[in-house]
Amino acid sequence: xxxxxxxxxxxxxxxxxxxxxxxxxxxxxxxxxxxxxxxxxxxxxxxxxxxxxxxxxxxxxxxxxxxxxxxxxxxxxxxxxxxxxxxxxxxxxxxxxxxxxxxxxxxxxxxxxxxxx
Amino acid sequence: xxxxxxxxxxxxxxxxxxxxxxxxxxxxxxxxxxxxxxxxxxxxxxxxxxxxxxxxxxxxxxxxxxxxxxxxxxxxxxxxxxxxxxxxxxxxxxxxxxxxxxxxxxxxxxxxxxxxxxxxxxxxxxxxxxxxxxxxxxxxxxxxxxxxxxxxxxxxxxxxxxxxxxxxxxxxxxxxxxxxxxxxxxxxxxxxxxxxxxxxxxxxxxxxxxxxxxxxxxxxxxxxxxxxxxxxxxxxxxxxxxxxxxxxxxxxxxxxxxxxxxxxxxxxxxxxxxxxxxxxxxxxxxxxxxxxxxxxxxxxxxxxxxxxxxxxxxxxxxxxxxxxxxxxxxxxxxxxxxxxxxxxxxxxxxxxxxxxxxxxxxxxxxxxxxxxxxxxxxxxxxxxxxxxxxxxxxxxxxxxxxxxxxxxxxxxxxxxxxxxxxxxxxxxxxxxxxxxxxxxxxxxxxxxxxxxxxxxxxxxxxxxxxxxxxxxxxxxxxxxxxxxxxxxxxxxxxxxxxxxxxxxxxxxxxxxxxxxxxxxxxxxxxxxxxxxxxxxxxxxxxxxxxxxxxxxxxxxxxxxxxxxxxxxxxxxxxxxxxxxxxxxxxxxxxxxxxxxxxxxxxxxxxxxxxxxxxxxxxxxxxxxxxxxxxxxxxxxxxxxxxxxxxxxxxxxxxxxxxxxxxxxxxxxxxxxxxxxxxxxxxxxxxxxxxxxxxxxxxxxxxxxxxxxxxxxxxxxxxxxxxxxxxxxxxxxxx
Numbered sequence: 001x002x003x004x005x006x007x008x009x010x011x012x013x014x015x016x017x018x019x020x021x022x023x024x025x026x027x028x029x030x031x032x033x034x035x036x037x038x039x040x041x042x043x044x045x046x047x048x049x050x051x052x053x054x055x056x057x058x059x060x061x062x063x064x065x066x067x068x069x070x071x072x073x074x075x076x077x078x079x080x081x082x083x084x085x086x087x088x089x090x091x092x093x094x095x096x097x098x099x100x101x102x103x104x105x106x107x108x109x110x111x112x113x114x115x116x117x
Numbered sequence: 118x119x120x121x122x123x124x125x126x127x128x129x130x131x132x133x134x135x136x137x138x139x140x141x142x143x144x145x146x147x148x149x150x151x152x153x154x155x156x157x158x159x160x161x162x163x164x165x166x167x168x169x170x171x172x173x174x175x176x177x178x179x180x181x182x183x184x185x186x187x188x189x190x191x192x193x194x195x196x197x198x199x200x201x202x203x204x205x206x207x208x209x210x211x212x213x214x215x216x217x218x219x220x221x222x223x224x225x226x227x228x229x230x231x232x233x234x235x236x237x238x239x240x241x242x243x244x245x246x247x248x249x250x251x252x253x254x255x256x257x258x259x260x261x262x263x264x265x266x267x268x269x270x271x272x273x274x275x276x277x278x279x280x281x282x283x284x285x286x287x288x289x290x291x292x293x294x295x296x297x298x299x300x301x302x303x304x305x306x307x308x309x310x311x312x313x314x315x316x317x318x319x320x321x322x323x324x325x326x327x328x329x330x331x332x333x334x335x336x337x338x339x340x341x342x343x344x345x346x347x348x349x350x351x352x353x354x355x356x357x358x359x360x361x362x363x364x365x366x367x368x369x370x371x372x373x374x375x376x377x378x379x380x381x382x383x384x385x386x387x388x389x390x391x392x393x394x395x396x397x398x399x400x401x402x403x404x405x406x407x408x409x410x411x412x413x414x415x416x417x418x419x420x421x422x423x424x425x426x427x428x429x430x431x432x433x434x435x436x437x438x439x440x441x442x443x444x445x446x447x448x449x450x451x452x453x454x455x456x457x458x459x460x461x462x463x464x465x466x467x468x469x470x471x472x473x474x475x476x477x478x479x480x481x482x483x484x485x486x487x488x489x490x491x492x493x494x495x496x497x498x499x500x501x502x503x504x505x506x507x508x509x510x511x512x513x514x515x516x517x518x519x520x521x522x523x524x525x526x527x528x529x530x531x532x533x534x535x536x537x538x539x540x541x542x543x544x545x546x547x548x549x550x551x552x553x554x555x556x557x558x559x560x561x562x563x564x565x566x567x568x569x570x571x572x573x574x575x576x577x578x579x580x581x582x583x584x585x586x587x588x589x590x591x592x593x594x595x596x597x598x599x600x601x602x603x604x605x606x607x608x609x610x611x612x613x614x615x616x617x618x619x620x621x622x623x624x625x626x627x628x629x630x631x632x633x634x635x636x637x638x639x640x641x642x643x644x645x646x647x648x649x650x651x652x653x654x655x656x657x658x659x660x661x662x663x664x665x666x667x668x669x670x671x672x673x674x675x676x677x678x679x680x681x682x683x684x685x686x687x688x689x690x691x692x693x694x695x696x697x698x699x700x701x702x703x704x705x706x707x708x709x710x711x712x713x714x715x716x717x718x719x720x721x722x723x724x725x726x727x728x729x730x731x732x733x734x735x736x737x738x739x740x741x742x743x744x745x746x747x748x749x750x751x752x753x754x755x756x757x758x759x760x761x762x763x764x765x766x767x768x769x770x771x772x773x774x775x776x777x778x779x780x781x782x783x784x785x786x787x788x789x790x791x792x793x794x795x796x797x798x799x800x801x802x803x804x805x806x807x808x809x810x811x812x813x814x815x816x817x818x819x820x821x822x823x824x825x826x827x828x829x830x831x832x833x834x835x836x837x838x839x840x841x842x843x844x845x846x847x848x849x850x851x
Binding site for chain 1: 766777811816819
């Protein structure tokens with residue numbers, strides 16, 4: 001007897017299919033995804049701290065959050081450029097993209113450090 | 118010099134308890150139509166007639182000019198010490214030395230032996246040097262005559278005498294004659310064995326006399342037509358020197374003509390109102406002698422020297438007395454030269470063969486009725502030494518307020534101990550106020566009339582002070598001329614009345630002043646002052662009618678003057694006069710005034726002077742209140758979250774390990790490996806720089822270092838990544 005398809009089963013099926021599809025991605029993209037998740041989590045923790053103690057040194061809070069968000073965004077850009085399935089950036093060597101990533105990160109962090117106070 | 122004269126008129130010693138400064142103005146007098154003759158041989162009836170005529174003229178005149186001349190005092194001594202003390206212990210020139218030493222000699226001041234020795238040494242140097250100037254020799258001899266230096270050693274004086282005689286022969290101008298002949302006379306006094314007599318005394322006398330002029334003045338030399346009185350004095354001294362030094366007789370007619378010239382000189386004498394006579398020169402010559410002090414002094418010196426050598430001169434006593442009065446009226450001069458001229462002239466007048474002036478002075482010209490002061494009169498010579506026996510009579514008393522003079526004719530008693538003439542009691546009717554007392558001196562020995570000049574009637578101003586009683590003093594508030602409140606006062610003691618009035622009422626204040634002799638007294642100042650609590654003041658003069666002093670303040674008319682200020686006004690009364698011993702400035706109490714409100718266009722009360730301490734003094738200290746610190750979270754919470762922030766990082770590292778990261782792509786050959794290491798090292802260094810920047814560096818240092826590092830990183834990164842890129846290309850193509 002075939003069970004009727006419940007939402008719960010659908011969610012499970014969706015989750016598993018996503019997981020299996022995801023495992024097919026190249027390792028370097030997975031590294032970048034992990035980095036992005038790490039950055040976002042750090043930002044969330046900072047927001048939680050601010051929610052608890054108040055936003056007195058607001059500049060510090062902003063710089064912290066912006067640092068995480070900025071680096072996450074740059075990592076996403078790197079992922080886009082490095083992804084071989086992306087036809088737009090076919091001719092761009094991945095080392096070049098990485099060099100851009102490093103440079104932009106350094107500039108971002110200079111600004112962040114200045115704003116940190 | 119005029120300033121000094123009026124100053125001496127204003128110094129009057131203690132003028133009683135005067136609350137306001139009273140200035141005695143110099144009053145003019147009308148010229149008398151006749152001249153008072155000084156000789157006391159006029160009989161009593163004549164004196165009465167003169168007195169009456171005087172009374173008539175005095176009634177017509179406004180006031181008499183009276184002055185007090187005092188002989189030389191300690192003030193002159195201290196001034197001499199101050200003006201003549203030589204800088205650096207030595208006199209700058211022999212001329213200055215001779216002036217200073219002569220002044221010290223007359224005033225009786227001793228000089229130190231060091232100064233004496235050094236001056237004598239310079240004298241000897243001057244005499245022994247071959248100076249072609251007779252002036253130096255003259256002043257050197259003058260100095261040595263005062264100091265009694267030893268100049269008779271060797272043939273010093275003899276040589277000098279010969280040189281001076283040569284100078285006399287070659288002399289052309291008056292000053293040449295003066296210095297050379299003066300020098301010879303001084304040698305004669307100091308070294309009597311030296312021969313100083315002049316051969317052609319008559320001829321020299323004539324050549325000096327030729328420089329004289331018809332008006333009595335002398336010229337300095339025959340070329341220059343300008344003449345001066347100072348030169349006249351010098352010439353007289355020179356001519357008397359020639360008379361002393363004569364070896365043969367000089368023509369008596371010449372001397373007679375000279376005496377007539379001296380009398381003519383006195384025709385040009387100038388006069389002050391108070392009886393001082395003086396000579397004045399109009400021009401300033403090259404040697405700087407100008408002014409009446411030097412000219413008069415020179416004339417006095419000349420004529421007294423002439424009188425001592427050739428017998429008496431016919432000069433009236435009042436002129437000699439006038440010259441003495443002139444010098445005494447200067448007071449204490451401010452410059453050394455003026456002081457020297459004054460003292461030298463007075464020393465000549467003190468003992469001279471013309472007439473010795475006798476000065477009548479009052480040791481105290483302010484007498485107090487309360488302490489029953491007696492009037493004391495001193496008669497001395499100009500230098501302060503005692504005169505011959507004489508008697509002093511008080512002839513008249515002039516009152517300043519009224520115009521009449523009472524004739525007294527009372528003789529003063531002579532007190533031998535103090536050498537003063539004392540008036541036992543003040544004349545009847547002499548009350549508090551200013552008076553002029555006229556004294557007359559009568560010499561006991563009639564022979565002395567030819568020796569001394571007493572000067573007829575001498576007028577001196579005298580102040581009589583006393584305690585003035587205040588009677589019937591009261592203050593009233595009037596309501597349409599009927600007395601509403603009345604308060605008696607206790608002046609001049611303390612009072613504290615409290616009155617109240619509105620603008621429809623009047624304030625009346627009255628009192629009477631009585632002198633010790635029960636006469637009404639009119640003070641110089643009687644002022645009533647009302648002061649508001651804000652500081653605005655209003656003063657009113659208390660007018661008098663006969664005996665009663667009264668002022669009525671009608672507030673209706675004064676409302677605008679008071680600037681419509683209602684409130685508490687302090688009342689103050691000031692009554693003052695120079696002759697009042699108990700002048701007072703008393704607060705009387707206060708009055709509450711109720712004035713209507715000020716209309717729109719009325720004047721504002723004047724701004725009160727700002728208290729400078731309030732405006733410019735230190736301001737109150739400001740205590741700064743700082744913004745309170747923001748509340749910080751507890752440290753444990755912050756540390757907890759710090760730990761919590763590292764958790765995602767750990768999760769990231771663990772995730773990387775699970776994904777299976779490796780370093781396979783790391784270049785193996787040396788150079789690319791080195792570049793790769795440097796690339797990673799460079800990134801780490803930049804991040805380390807950021808850390809330092811956050812901790813302590815500033816932006817500029819960071820940016821500079823970052824620039825350097827960035828260039829390095831770019832280069833290294835390029836090499837490393839291009840190597841990697843070429844490696845992956847090789848793999849792709851392969």
